[in-house]
Amino acid sequence: MPRPTLPSATLGSGINLGNALDAQDSSPRALPPLPRYFDAIRAAGFDTVRLPVAWSAHAAEGAPFTIEEDFFQRVDRAIDEALAWDLNVVLDVHHYHALNDAPDAQTKRFLALWHQIAPRYADRPDRLCFELLNEPRAALTPERWNALLRQALAAVRESNPERTVVIGSAEMNDIHGLPKLDLPDDDHLLVTVHYYSPFPFTHQGAHWVANSAPWLGTTWGEEADRKAVSDDLTLAANWAETMEVPLFIGEFGAYERADMDSRARWTACVRETADRLGMSWAYWEFATDFGAYDPETDTWREPLRQALLPSGESSSQG
Numbered sequence: 039m040p041r042p043t044l045p046s047a048t049l050g051s052g053i054n055l056g057n058a059l060d061a062q063d064s065s066p067r068a069l070p071p072l073p074r075y076f077d078a079i080r081a082a083g084f085d086t087v088r089l090p091v092a093w094s095a096h097a098a099e100g101a102p103f104t105i106e107e108d109f110f111q112r113v114d115r116a117i118d119e120a121l122a123w124d125l126n127v128v129l130d131v132h133h134y135h136a137l138n139d140a141p142d143a144q145t146k147r148f149l150a151l152w153h154q155i156a157p158r159y160a161d162r163p164d165r166l167c168f169e170l171l172n173e174p175r176a177a178l179t180p181e182r183w184n185a186l187l188r189q190a191l192a193a194v195r196e197s198n199p200e201r202t203v204v205i206g207s208a209e210m211n212d213i214h215g216l217p218k219l220d221l222p223d224d225d226h227l228l229v230t231v232h233y234y235s236p237f238p239f240t241h242q243g244a245h246w247v248a249n250s251a252p253w254l255g256t257t258w259g260e261e262a263d264r265k266a267v268s269d270d271l272t273l274a275a276n277w278a279e280t281m282e283v284p285l286f287i288g289e290f291g292a293y294e295r296a297d298m299d300s301r302a303r304w305t306a307c308v309r310e311t312a313d314r315l316g317m318s319w320a321y322w323e324f325a326t327d328f329g330a331y332d333p334e335t336d337t338w339r340e341p342l343r344q345a346l347l348p349s350g351e352s353s354s355q356g
Contacts, residue, residue, distance in 0.1 A: 049126055049167075049228070049286055051309075051347060052086030052320030053079060053330065059113060060090035060132040069325055069333065071116040078331065079324070080123040082338060083347045087125050088288060088320040089116055090132035090172060093151050103150035110158065121163060128204055128288070128320065129159070130169035138176040145186060152190050157197040168194055169204035169288070173211050173232065180218035183208040188222050195224075204286060206230040211288065213274045221281060229281070230288040231274050232322075233308060235266070240304070243295035244327075258292075258300040267307050275315040287312050291322035294329070298341050306345035321346055 055075070061068035069075075071089075079087055096109035113129075120127045131151060137144040152170070159166060170190045174183045187205055194203055203226060207215035211232040221227060234240040242253035271287075278285040290308050292301040305321070312319045321342075325331040330342040 049128070049318035049320075050085030051083070052088055052126070052128070052318065053084050053346075054088045054090060054289060054320050054323040055116070056090055056323030056328070057326040058089075059116060060092045062092070062095075062133065071112075071119070073119050074336075075324065075331075076119050076123045076125065078336070078338075080125055082343060083349070085126055086128065086318070086320060087120050088128040088130065088169075089113070089120070090130055092133040093131050093155065094134045094136065094147070097147070097151060099147075101146070101150070103147045103154075105151065105154050114158075117159065117162065117166060121165060126165045126167065128167045128169050128286075129155075130172050130204070130288075131155075132172045134171065137171070138174060138178045141178045141182050141186065145189070148186070149189055149193050152193040153196075156194045156201075160197045160201075164201060167202040167204055167228065168198070169206075169230065170194075171206075173206070174208045175210045178208060180208040180215065184218075184220040191222055191224065200226055202226050202228055204228045204230050204288070206232070206288065213270055216274060216277045221283065227283055228286050229278060229283045230286045232289040233270065233287055234290065234292075235270060236263075239296060239300070240292040242293060244293050254295060256300075257297060259303040263304075264307050267304075268311050271308070271311045271315055271317070275317065278317075285315075285317045287317055287319040289320065289322040291328040294327050298339075302341035302345045305342055306348075309346055 055071055058069045058071045076087065091113055093105060096106045098104045117127055117129065134148065137148050156168065170187055191203060205227055206229065207219040209215035211230055213231050213233065216231065238253040239256045239258045241247045241250055242256050244250050274285060292304055309319065321330060322328050325333045330346060331338050
């Protein structure tokens with residue numbers, strides 16, 4: 039029997055509020071999730087905001103792995119403000135590097151996070167979605183992730199039996215990792231992929247990527263470039279159709295050191311292809327080094343805004 043699904047279009051067009059609740063201590067450009075940003079996001083026409091959250095950086099190392107109440111309240115405010123602006127919210131576990139490196143040692147702590155997060159937000163509207171883990175990778179192999187995601191989903195289902203849960207493949211949510219993803223039998227799942235191809239273009243000059251400086255000056259926009267995007271996303275769409283699950287491009291974006299014309303062309307191509315294939319999406323990210331918005335001038339970077347929302351209106355079909 040076909041699996042009942044949440045229509046992908048209900049998430050519509052989205053943007054990540056990155057480098058805010060997931061900001062690392064060393065981040066020079068951390069962005070506070072101020073209320074005026076949710077206003078700007080909604081006014082521009084976006085339907086959804088993805089909130090990456092570094093829960094593991096604000097939880098005790100030992101059992102019962104309690105999350106700091108002050109940090110929880112920061113997340114509360116961000117969720118409630120976004121919901122007040124009639125935005126869908128995707129809340130994730132972000133930057134849990136220790137889990138990727140040593141999944142067996144970190145399993146109890148990871149599950150304890152969800153045993154705290156899920157009940158806290160059980161009374162929020164169904165426009166709030168939970169994403170189990172951002173970009174599982176390294177020692178968290180597909181086989182280990184397939185087992186762990188079931189445990190995490192069970193933890194969520196204890197308090198949120200029908201909330202939409204977002205799950206991505208191991209290998210950093212890469213499209214080519216989808217065939218290794220073993221989905222649980224659950225009627226309220228949304229599958230996510232991240233898309234940053236071609237990497238030498240989207241990450242040219244990125245300081246955290248080794249040997250990315252020689253990529254500086256890489257442009258994008260030839261017919262072969264566009265075909266590659268179409269081929270990649272069609273591969274993902276075909277998998278999702280076979281599995282009868284909706285697909286969400288949870289991240290895609292090009293780093294600020296690429297030229298703006300190429301960034302806008304690439305962004306528009308990914309967005310147009312996703313729309314054509316019936317995928318919802320969230321651009322990475324709002325207002326820092328991939329940002330579509332300039333926090334210093336409180337204005338959108340128009341080439342990127344136009345690439346994402348050419349009509350200036352919501353793309354939601356829900």
